[in-house]
Amino acid sequence: MTKPVLVIGGGIAGIQAALDLAEQGIEVYLVDRAPSIGGRMAQLDKTFPTLDCASCILTPKMAAVPRYPNIKLLMYSEVQEVKGHVGNFTVKVLKKPTYVDWDKCTGCGACMEKCPKKVPDEYNMNLGERKAIYIMFPQAVPRKAVIDAENCLRLNPPPEIKEKAKGPICGVCSKVCPTGAINYDMKPEIVELNVAAIIVATGAELYDARNIPEYGYGKFQNVYTHLEFERLVSSTGPTKGEIVRRSDGKHPKRIAWIQCVGSRDIRFNHYCSTFCCMAATKQAILAKEHIPDVECTIYYMDIRAFGKGFNEFVERAKKEFGIKYVRGKVVSIEEDPETKNLIIKYEDTSVSYMKKEEFDMVVLAVAVRPNRVTPTIPLELDEYGFVKLKDPYLDPVSTTIDGVFVAGIAAGAKDIPDSVIEAGAAAAKAALIAKGLIASATVKQSDESST
Amino acid sequence: MTSSQTKSMQKRITITQVSEFLEEIISLGGEELLECYQCGSCTAICPITEEFNVSFRKTIKYAQFGLRERLLGDLTPWLCNVHGDCVESCPRDAKPSKILATIRRYQSIYYDWTGVSRWWNFSSLKKKLALIIFVTLLSALGLFVLYKPVLMNYISMGKFINMSELIIPGILIFAISSILLLSNAYRMYKFIGGGKDYKVGFFTAIKSILRTWLGTEKEAMKIPEKRSRILEHILIFIGLGLFIILSLPAIIYPSIYSIYPFNYILKVGRYVAAITLLIGVGSPIIKRISRSPNIHWYYKMFRHSTDWASLITVFSIALTGLLLNIFNDLNMVIASYITYVIHLGLVFSFLLLEVPFGKHNHWIYRAIANYVSARKGILRGVTHD
Numbered sequence: 001m002t003k004p005v006l007v008i009g010g011g012i013a014g015i016q017a018a019l020d021l022a023e024q025g026i027e028v029y030l031v032d033r034a035p036s037i038g039g040r041m042a043q044l045d046k047t048f049p050t051l052d053c054a055s056c057i058l059t060p061k062m063a064a065v066p067r068y069p070n071i072k073l074l075m076y077s078e079v080q081e082v083k084g085h086v087g088n089f090t091v092k093v094l095k096k097p098t099y100v101d102w103d104k105c106t107g108c109g110a111c112m113e114k115c116p117k118k119v120p121d122e123y124n125m126n127l128g129e130r131k132a133i134y135i136m137f138p139q140a141v142p143r144k145a146v147i148d149a150e151n152c153l154r155l156n157p158p159p160e161i162k163e164k165a166k167g168p169i170c171g172v173c174s175k176v177c178p179t180g181a182i183n184y185d186m187k188p189e190i191v192e193l194n195v196a197a198i199i200v201a202t203g204a205e206l207y208d209a210r211n212i213p214e215y216g217y218g219k220f221q222n223v224y225t226h227l228e229f230e231r232l233v234s235s236t237g238p239t240k241g242e243i244v245r246r247s248d249g250k251h252p253k254r255i256a257w258i259q260c261v262g263s264r265d266i267r268f269n270h271y272c273s274t275f276c277c278m279a280a281t282k283q284a285i286l287a288k289e290h291i292p293d294v295e296c297t298i299y300y301m302d303i304r305a306f307g308k309g310f311n312e313f314v315e316r317a318k319k320e321f322g323i324k325y326v327r328g329k330v331v332s333i334e335e336d337p338e339t340k341n342l343i344i345k346y347e348d349t350s351v352s353y354m355k356k357e358e359f360d361m362v363v364l365a366v367a368v369r370p371n372r373v374t375p376t377i378p379l380e381l382d383e384y385g386f387v388k389l390k391d392p393y394l395d396p397v398s399t400t401i402d403g404v405f406v407a408g409i410a411a412g413a414k415d416i417p418d419s420v421i422e423a424g425a426a427a428a429k430a431a432l433i434a435k436g437l438i439a440s441a442t443v444k445q446s447d448e449s450s451t
Numbered sequence: 452m453t454s455s456q457t458k459s460m461q462k463r464i465t466i467t468q469v470s471e472f473l474e475e476i477i478s479l480g481g482e483e484l485l486e487c488y489q490c491g492s493c494t495a496i497c498p499i500t501e502e503f504n505v506s507f508r509k510t511i512k513y514a515q516f517g518l519r520e521r522l523l524g525d526l527t528p529w530l531c532n533v534h535g536d537c538v539e540s541c542p543r544d545a546k547p548s549k550i551l552a553t554i555r556r557y558q559s560i561y562y563d564w565t566g567v568s569r570w571w572n573f574s575s576l577k578k579k580l581a582l583i584i585f586v587t588l589l590s591a592l593g594l595f596v597l598y599k600p601v602l603m604n605y606i607s608m609g610k611f612i613n614m615s616e617l618i619i620p621g622i623l624i625f626a627i628s629s630i631l632l633l634s635n636a637y638r639m640y641k642f643i644g645g646g647k648d649y650k651v652g653f654f655t656a657i658k659s660i661l662r663t664w665l666g667t668e669k670e671a672m673k674i675p676e677k678r679s680r681i682l683e684h685i686l687i688f689i690g691l692g693l694f695i696i697l698s699l700p701a702i703i704y705p706s707i708y709s710i711y712p713f714n715y716i717l718k719v720g721r722y723v724a725a726i727t728l729l730i731g732v733g734s735p736i737i738k739r740i741s742r743s744p745n746i747h748w749y750y751k752m753f754r755h756s757t758d759w760a761s762l763i764t765v766f767s768i769a770l771t772g773l774l775l776n777i778f779n780d781l782n783m784v785i786a787s788y789i790t791y792v793i794h795l796g797l798v799f800s801f802l803l804l805e806v807p808f809g810k811h812n813h814w815i816y817r818a819i820a821n822y823v824s825a826r827k828g829i830l831r832g833v834t835h836d
Contacts, residue, residue, distance in 0.1 A: 214540070265542035301490045329490035331540055347491030352506035354495050 002026055003196035005430045006091055008079055009371075011039020012416055013408030013423040014201035015061050020427035022068040026434045029193055030065065031074045031093055036140035037062055039203050040409075043123065043227060045234035045241075047416060048275075048282040049313035055139055055236070062141040074191065076146055082198070082377045086403030087433060091193045097186035099147035099155065100133070104181035107135060107143035111173035111182070119151045121238070125228045128238025133173045138236060147173070147182075154184055197403045197430035200379065200387060201423065204409035207262040207269060207367040215261060215364055220335040221247040222342055222361050226257075226279055229363045233286045243290050245361055247340035251291050252360035256344060257284060258330045259300040263367035263413075269384060275415040276365035277304045281314050283363065284323040297324040297357075299346060307415070326350075333362060368413045377404065387411045397426040405429050469517030476514055479572060480755045481553035486545035487511050493537035493547035498670060499530055502663045504829050507531065511550055523561050526643040528554045529813075529820030533680075534671055535749055549752050556757065559812060562639040565631065568808040576756035583764060586800035591792040593620070617795075624799050631807035636815045645819065649826040656825035663830060664821065676747055679734070686731025687765065693724035694772070721776050728769035736762050761810035768797045 005021050007014045010032030018028045030037065042062075044054035065071055074093055081092040100111075115131035123130070123137050132151040135143055149155045153170040161169060174182035206225055209217035217223045222245050224232070235241040245252055257280040262268040277300065284296035303325065305311040317323040328346040335342055342362045348355045370385045380388040380400045387406045390398040397405045405426035408419040432438045476484055491508045494500050500507075505527045513522040528551045537547040560569045571579065597620070640646070651659075671677045697720045700707045707713045738750040739762075771794035778787040805811045824830065 260542075266544045267542065301488065327491075328495065329492045329542065331492050331495040345495050347494035347500075347506060347508060349489065349491045349506075349508065352494075352509045353504040354497070354500040354506075 001436065003087070003434050003436070004029060004193070005197045005199065005427075005434050006031065006079075006089070006193060006195040007199045007201060009039065009201035009203050009408070009410070010034070010037030010073075010075075011201060011203045011408060011419075012041040012058065012061075013203070013410075013419040013426075014039070014199070015065060016420045016423035017199045017201060017407055017427040017430070018071050019061065019064060019068070020424050021431055021434070022071045024431050024435075025070065026431055027070045027072070028068075029072050029074055029091075029093075029195065031077050031079060033076065033078050033096075034136060035076050035098065035144065035146040036136040036142070037065060037073070037075070038137070038139070038141065040227075041416060042137060042139070043125070043234075044230055045237075046282055046286060048278040049307070049309040051282065051285065059139050062139065066142060073142065075142065075144075077191075080190065080376055086401075087196050087436070089195050089198060089403065091195060091198070093191045093193060095189040095191055097149070097188055098144070099149065099152075099182065099184055099186045100145045101181040101183050101186075102142065102144045104179040105144045105177075106179060106181075107140075107145065108178065109135060109145075110176045110178060111145055114172050114176045116170065116172060117151055117153050119148065124231045124238045125225070127228055127231055145173075145181075196436075197405065197433040198377070199405045199407060199423075199426045199430055200377070200399070200410050201407045201419075201426075202371045202410045204368045204413075205371050207369045209261060209364055209366045212262055212268065214332045215258070215330075215362075216333050216335065216342075217364060217366075220333065220340075220342060220362075221245070222252075222335075222340055223333060224361065224363050225366045226276065226283065226363055227366075229283055230279075233283065233290060241290065243287060243294075243361075245340070250360075252294060254295045254297070254359045255284070255287055255361045255363065256330075256342075256357070256359040257296070257298040257363045257365060258333075258344070259298065259365045260329065261364040261366045263365075264301065269367045269369070271367075271384070271413060272304065273365070273368045274304070274413045275368075278307070278310055278313065278415070280363070280365055281305075281317045281323065285317055285321050288321045288323070295324070296321075297326055297359075299326050299328060299330050299344070301327065301329055307417070328355075368409060370410050377401070379404065379406075397422050397429060403430075403433055468519075472517040472519055476553055476557055479553045479556045481514070481550050483543075483545040484511070484514055484550055484553075486543045487515065487547070487550070488543055490542060492540045492542060496536045496540045497531075498534055498536065498667050499532065502667060502831055503530055503824060504831055505530060505824070507537065507547055507551060510554060511545075511547065514550070514554055522554065523558055523642050524644060525554075525558075526820040526824055527551075528558065529817045530824060531555075532667070532671075533749075533753075534667075534677060538748070538752070546752060552753065552755070555813070555816075556755070558639070558642075559635075559808075559816065562642060562816070563635045563808060564638060565808075567804075568635075571760075571804070571808045572757060574756070576759050579756060579760045580763065583760070583797075583800050583804060586803060587793065587796035589796075590624075590799040591796035594792050594795055624802050628802040628806050632812060632815060635807060635812065636819060639816055640819050640823070643820065643823055644827075645823045650828035651826050651830075653826070656822060656830075659830055660821045660825040676749075680747075680749060683731050683734050686727050686734075688731075690724050690728030690731055690769065691765070693720060693727065694768075697721055697724060718776070718780075721772065725769050725773035725776065728765060729773065732762055732766045732769060736766060757810050761805055764797065764801050764805050764809075768794065768801060771797060 002025065004027035006029045007018045008031050010030055014030060015037055018030045021028045038058065041054055041058050046052065047054050066073060074095065076098050077093050077095045079091060080094045083090045111133045112131050112135060115133045117132035118129045119132060120126040121128045121130040133145050133147045135145050147155065154168060157169045206227055209215060209225055215223060231237040232239060232243055233241060243251060259276055259280060263271060263273040280298050284298060287294050287296050303314055305314045318325065327349045330344045330346040332345045333342050342359050343356055344359060344362065345354065345356050347353065372385065382388055387399055387410050389396055389411060390400055397407060399406050407422040407426040489508055489512060494506045494508045497507060507527060510525050510527045513525060531548060531551045533548050535548055541547055556572050560572050668681060672681055697717060735750060738746050739754060771790050775787060775790045775794050778790055
């Protein structure tokens with residue numbers, strides 16, 4: 001008998017794991033706290049080292065997910081409780097209310113157009129705005145609207161309006177919805193699942209660059225994180241792919257990338273975030289493609305171009321695109337209060353003295369951090385919150401709990417191909433348990449001991 | 452084998468040499484040397500590099516690679532004024548200014564031709580203190596034997612010990628100390644390539660170096676954490692300076708002690724010098740001993756035995772000086788006499804050990820390094836002649 005598998009997180013690793021399991025006829029529950037699958041990769045514009053369009057390679061995979069009848073999507077949901085053991089986990093999942101009946105919603109977007117409330121758009125790293133009712137991004141899967149209850153005028157009206165109004169306020173979306181899908185009375189729902197194995201693919205967030213005061217992120221307008229820059233160059237981004245400065249909306253003429261911001265630093269995070277060297281190279285090339293006369297400089301300590309084709313990519317950036325690479329850690333950024341230009345200070349280690357350089361825009365390669373893994377799974381984590389592995393050499397997708405596997409950045413900083421590889425490996429391990437092919441002895445024993 | 456081949460054979464550094472070198476550096480207090488991954492944060496954040504085109508990272512690299520010759524010829528460590536910004540910005544917690552202090556110790560070992568500096572820097576604090584006490588007692592004994600009849604006959608300062616009789620041993624000790632210090636300083640000057648490739652004129656160099664130096668220290672004074680350190684240093688400097696100035700007339704023209712108003716001026720001056728020194732040295736000693744978490748990391752970091760030896764010596768000189776004045780004013784003959792002999796003994800040991808071989812040679816090495824760097828045009832914004 002084949003039992004289902006739970007995949008937590010709908011990023012590229014979660015999607016790949018779900019697809020690999022579903023292909024084998026195993027039932028999969030795919031849980032994501034966002035209203036759409038896609039995760040961080042959906043925010044990327046291009047991928048290294050081939051400069052493939054990220055959504056062009058991700059969207060087919062995303063679109064494939066709902067076509068599998070044995071993949072059950074649990075969107076806008078969070079795992080609340082995990083009990084049991086390998087082969088027999090009981091999982092409680094909290095389905096947050098979307099206030100939209102997804103069976104009726106066609107994803108037409110009429111509600112989004114008319115909604116009066118604007119809020120910062122998380123998908124665009126708060127660079128743009130979305131409405132209180134929204135579809136996460138145009139290629140969202142499933143392409144369904146959700147109401148952000150916290151910001152909705154109807155569900156969470158500001159006190160001063162609430163006092164004046166007599167009846168319910170706003171309700172524009174329910175008026176314009178052609179299928180009558182809006183339901184303001186939707187309640188949170190708890191779903192109980194019984195699964196044989198769990199794959200944790202909870203992904204990454206960025207380290208808060210505000211903790212590094214010398215770079216002035218959050219204080220100086222033209223200092224960006226690399227994920228913000230990614231949204232800026234993306235054609236689905238807030239500027240439709242135009243690289244403009246936050247301060248004056250002008251095209252920058254000189255852009256600097258600063259590597260190892262908060263990573264490889266004993267004061268913040270010891271580890272290397274692994275993909276920033278390549279990401280910066282890619283972004284510098286993209287900047288050149290968008291604004292041909294832009295001057296791009298990457299400040300690095302070591303270029304870690306370790307993957308297949310990575311080194312060639314860096315060489316190409318230097319020769320073909322004229323990207324400058326300067327070895328030296330930037331120690332401070334100062335802002336010219338008039339022009340809002342940024343003056344960076346560093347030691348150019350090729351000439352061995354301190355230099356100051358002025359830029360129109362600075363992009364910080366901020367360290368990557370694991371998303372807080374649902375605390376209800378008693379996984380062993382390291383000091384940064386990455387999931388500890390059972391055996392980092394010979395069993396690199398197994399966690400310290402039998403039957404719980406991990407893929408993607410949840411277990412350590414890595415790039416897309418590595419995440420996909422791990423997802424496949426985790427799916428294969430989970431499939432063996434789901435099909436009852438291994439660990440039957442363990443299952444039996446623990447069954448006996450628990451009863 | 453051609454001569455150039457022989458030369459390159461001689462210059463080749465073996466792995467054993469490098470590991471011996473590293474062991475030396477580490478035992479001098481550079482435990483963090485190999486932590487450094489050469490990012491250059493220290494050079495970039497340093498207030499000194501705003502003025503000098505130098506790289507502290509490069510100096511640390513020389514040390515990591517065991518490039519002894521290059522390290523000895525490098526004047527950069529002596530430009531470091533231990534502001535400590537590098538320690539706070541170092542992503543590896545390698546404590547660059549501590550490494551540089553270690554390299555300075557290493558350099559002064561090799562700048563010294565007698566070998567005493569090697570012993571001084573490598574021996575434990577206990578051994579150093581034992582030597583200081585030994586030299587002090589020996590000097591005191593010598594003074595006692597030489598001047599006993601004179602000493603016992605006088606009570607008031609000036610007459611208390613016939614200063615003119617001290618001229619000979621005083622000059623002798625001073626001369627030995629100066630010869631040792633100056634010969635080492637000359638060796639240092641040669642090691643760092645002094646006199647070669649000068650690009651800036653003498654007066655321009657002196658003027659610009661003074662302006663630069665005062666400028667950076669003035670900037671540093673604005674930062675509260677640095678201010679107390681600089682003030683302590685200034686107090687020690689003033690105290691020692693006063694001490695020398697007040698001692699000179701005693702040697703040159705001893706009867707000045709009985710001429711009004713100079714006797715009073717000198718007396719007040721001696722008290723001021725002693726108290727200034729006591730505060731200047733006492734404050735860092737207390738902070739180093741204290742276990743309070745509010746103490747700045749600077750005081751926790753510089754705990755090498757040479758630092759302690761220098762603080763303890765100067766503190767004892769100031770303390771005995773103060774006691775001497777008090778005993779003398781209270782007409783306590785025997786107490787004054789004993790204190791004075793010990794005080795002079797401490798001064799002699801300071802001149803013979805601390806000044807040429809210990810930490811108190813840093814002023815001359817720093818002055819030379821600053822001067823040479825200015826002449827070589829390493830200073831930013833100074834026009835070349």
